[in-house]
Amino acid sequence: MIGYDPRRVTDLCRSREFAAELRNALDDRLRIDLAPKAVAALDQMITDEKLSPKVRLDVAKAILDRSGHGALEAGRTQGPEGDVMDSWSIDRLQKFISDFEEKLKEEEAKRAEVATDVTPSPVEELLEN
Incomplete structure (x- = not known):
């Protein structure tokens, strides 16, 4: 960065404000650009009969897990309210x-x-x- 003191740039990059802005930018990129592509890829894979049943099952599990409908961890019991x-x-x-x-x-x-x-x-x- 021309005209900036390298120590100032380092301090700026370590600041909470910069970290928050970077996190927001990454979240936006994921939410707006990458997540829809990932969902489309999973959708295509789960309906592609050329893929093995194992791969399609793994895709189905990934979709369910990430949508909050995954299996409980072994040894954990779900109560009547779902907790x-x-x-x-x-x-x-x-x-x-x-x-x-x-x-x-x-x-x-x-x-x-x-x-x-x-x-x-x-x-x-x-x-x-």
Whole structure:
């Protein structure tokens, strides 16, 4: 840069303002120019029957992952609200278990009301008749 002190340029490049501007410029380039091209390439690949099923499956997974519909990491359980249960507090886990146990008891009571006893009569009763 003609007419600039190299130390001043270095200081400017290290500034928060410069970093923010650079980040914004890169984000704009990605969002406006590159992301649409990447989506178009993935769209073309997922429908290209010349590609192997493995490649098309990998493309499908990439699309789902980046759109927020990817698989959970191994060993992680998704709760009823869609959040990951391993991030729950002890109180929330205990409430979830308590609520589930209550629902289970209610369901068992409903089933008991309509159940038919099919216990066979003792052999002695059958022989007496």
